[in-house]
Amino acid sequence: MNTKFLTVAFGIALSATAMSASAQKVYSEGKAVYTASVGGMQVEATSYFKGDSSLTVTQQGPATIKLLNNSKTDYFAVLVDVPVANIKKAAVATPAEVEEIQSQLPELTFTPTNETKQINGFNCKKVIAKDPKSGKSYDTWVTTDFKAPLGSAERLYGKAGGYPVQFTALQNGQEVTNTLKAIDGSKVAAGTFGIPAGFDKISLSDLKAMGGGR
Numbered sequence: 001m002n003t004k005f006l007t008v009a010f011g012i013a014l015s016a017t018a019m020s021a022s023a024q025k026v027y028s029e030g031k032a033v034y035t036a037s038v039g040g041m042q043v044e045a046t047s048y049f050k051g052d053s054s055l056t057v058t059q060q061g062p063a064t065i066k067l068l069n070n071s072k073t074d075y076f077a078v079l080v081d082v083p084v085a086n087i088k089k090a091a092v093a094t095p096a097e098v099e100e101i102q103s104q105l106p107e108l109t110f111t112p113t114n115e116t117k118q119i120n121g122f123n124c125k126k127v128i129a130k131d132p133k134s135g136k137s138y139d140t141w142v143t144t145d146f147k148a149p150l151g152s153a154e155r156l157y158g159k160a161g162g163y164p165v166q167f168t169a170l171q172n173g174q175e176v177t178n179t180l181k182a183i184d185g186s187k188v189a190a191g192t193f194g195i196p197a198g199f200d201k202i203s204l205s206d207l208k209a210m211g212g213g214r
Contacts, residue, residue, distance in 0.1 A: 025146035030185040032148075036169075036178045044181075049149050053193040068193060071149060074098055078207060079199060090199040091207035106131040106170055110140075110160045117141070119165050120181050127160045129167070138175075141166040148183065 029050035036043055047056040052071040057064065066079040076093040093101065108129045115126035124141040131138075142162030157164040169176040195201070 027146060027148040027183065027185045029188050030148070030183060031188075032183040033181040034178055035181060036176050039174075048188045048192050050188045050193075051149065054149075055192050068195070076101060077195065078204070079195065080207070080210075081199075088199045089207065089210075090195045090201050091204045092195075092201055093204050097204050105156060106133055108138075108156055108160075112161055119143075119179065122165050122180065124165050125162065127162075129157070129160065131170070138168040140164060140168070146183070 027049075030048075032047045032049070034045045034047065036045065043058050043060065045056050045058040047054055049055075054069055054071075056067045058067075059065070062082055062084045064079075064081040066081070068077040068079070069075060074095070076098055078091045080087060080089045080091075082088075108131055111128040111130070113126045113128065117124055117126075119141055122143040122145050124143045127140045127142055129138045129140045130136070140157065140160055141164070142157070142160050143165050144162045146163065148163065156169070157167055160167075163180075164178075165180045167178055169178055
């Protein structure tokens with residue numbers, strides 16, 4: 001299994017639940033579409049959110065990858081469905097694994113600028129995000145066009161002054177550039193945030209082993 005793809009997918013999952021902003025439109029549930037790139041690879045993902053839950057769906061060849069998490073950051077699961085190989089795996093993080101994931105996320109500082117531009121129709125302002133530990137800085141574009149539920153990546157960009165439309169997710173040493181394409185307030189189908197029947201539950205460690213441990 002391509003674990004770099006899972007890194008990209010996790011980066012998108014972070015972006016899909018990192019919703020902060022200001023006043024014009026408020027989404028309590030809906031759907032957001034993202035693109036992400038890392039190491040020359042690009043993927044598109046659709047994220048469904050409602051309340052404190054989110055589900056991000058990405059596709060790699062015959063494999064459908066789904067990431068479940070919540071805004072409390074105390075639940076995370078990866079579902080892998082490969083029909084042609086008869087694979088249905090649901091890796092649910094233990095509390096210790098959730099804590100490890102959170103511990104790997106940096107505490108960024110933010111410096112606003114006067115630069116503005118539109119990205120996919122969103123009015124954005126540039127903010128410089130800096131990781132004090134590594135010393136690296138990242139150009140981040142945020143919007144106050146709408147509000148939506150807070151989630152995991154809000155820990156990274158929740159103090160950036162708006163919803164992050166284009167930003168860098170940092171996970172497992174990988175830098176994933178995320179860009180929001182669209183967001184709407186469509187209703188989320190019942191059962192969206194559960195693990196469907198027929199999936200074998202495994203650990204995140206087992207899932208990593210399937211990808212060679214990377």
